[in-house]
Amino acid sequence: MTTSPSPALHPVIDKVTRRIAERSQILRAAYLSQLEQMRGRGPRRASLSCANQAHANAAMDGNAKIWLNQAQKPNIGIVTAYNDMLSAHQPYESYPQQIRAAALRFGATAQVAGAVPAMCDGVTQGRPGMELSLFSRDVIAQATAVALSHDAFDATLCLGICDKIVPGLLIGALAFGHLPTIFIPAGPMGSGLSNKDKAAVRERYAQGKATKDELLAAESAAYHSAGTCTFYGTANSNQMLLEAMGLHLPGAAFVHPGDPLRHVLTDAAVERVLQLTEGRNYTPIGQLVNEKTIVNAVIALLATGGSTNHTIHWIAVARAAGILIDWQDFDELSSVIPLLTRVYPNGTADVNAFEAAGGPTFVIRELLSAGLMHGDVLTVYGTQGLHGHTARPVLTEAGQVAWETLPAQSTDTSVVRNVTEPFAATGGLRLLQGNLGRAIVKASAVPEDAWVIRAPAKVFASQDALVQAYKAGELNQDFVAVVIFQGPQANGMPELHQFTPVLGSLMSAGYKVALVTDGRMSGASGKVPAALHVSPEVAQGGPLGKVRDGDLVELNVHTGELRALVDEQEWNQRAVQSLPKETTFGFGRDLFAAQRRVVTAPEHGASTLFID
16 A cells, blocks of 8 residues: 655644643653563563463463463464354354464464453343443453463454443553554444334334334344444444554454455454564554554544544543543544544444445545544554555455555445545534533534523433333423433443433424433434533532423533523522432442442543542
């Protein structure tokens, strides 16, 4: 591939990146110093005692055991999120066997270092188990660290795709940042029932106009085979961000599980991660992930209208690399990053249509061409920086992978556009702030005529209470739903996806509605204007807990305002509602009480790992 000279970096991107670097200077320097101390010279197994090696090698056989005992060949640690309940992770069942065989062909060895839990928010939506979801990210990070703690590996391959799994794996890998690391995706399922049609059935079911059998049939037609769900939620946003960070082989994200190219890309990832352990090619993940890389990830999120969850997760990821970012950084970048995609819930297309129209590589190329991304970064692919990630992988007649240049124009401009004619001049996410606190809104999913709403508040202490009020016919009016006690300290900050069909159906009926909550919604949150992650949360005394039924609440995406229109003196005298008696028990929730007590605010990553 050839690259043209990069244009000057946009001044706002330069300013934000410099500010992040200055803010992070002490922490980042300490992190890099730690990496240098952890780095060894030569294969890691050479530093193990004979007893250590015997334990680590006992189950291996053939050439692998000989090489491992000699401790002269690099050894790859595989960290896998395989289970066969998650469609996205089921394909990983055969990957370790393939990786081990490929490693032997390339003169090395590979072992499964460990497995991490992987729960599905699609299964736990509206269920008690959803209150474990956010905290599972930190458990995954810890499990990754446990897997790599044997210090018997020279590189890492991470097998994971979905919501909390990728951020957790990445945080864990950064704790072993002296190791070269590549993420290997498994790809999306084929297109089934369209997301638009699925959402319509959900709304009809919420209105009592569709039966449960009809709803199940629609859901099963949408989620029908191995691979990630096809909407552009948190899981597929993960893949976009990893592409922009250079942690995948270029264009690997959205190749289907059964595509022969998928198999060849996995072998190529094995070969490449081994090359990254050698001499001048040595590229540890802790050096690769730096301030510029993190900014590139945020820009990719904004340019594609990605998941609001990543305004939490990538703050935690950055902190794991000694980098401090906040929502102000997201918002300033969003003011200059154009929206280049329309993928559900920001449009009607799915990720397969996104990939066919150009996919992540097209978006990265367009942003680089306009000086809207840092091109001068390290990536797992090679020496061309991020420009090396602007071509698409193809399978050659010889059964090898090659990368080809994309067309100058998108093949479907209703899905992906050039930077010169974007869908919107600004990015998909915006910061809201006012006397209710600070919050994030997914502007790209909301029709612009719904960007401003001023309506009476209806306050609920749970999503179930709101759903019950809807079923009782109490919500047929303009209103702002204020749902409190949904933050990380209150109940683990579950996703509140049950709101989407309920509030969506009210909008379809002509009512002006919005949501304001200290909780999260799914990465598939839809057309309802929603101020999410309101901080500080009510359980910590946040002002959202002062809102009472009937108060006028204004949400304005244009101006970035979020406020209760209440007399200032009265507002200052009001008390914040108290958290109800502990109800987070059963379904494993008891085991996370300590995490709820120490977890940081969403703008600090909602982390139980970095609480200083």
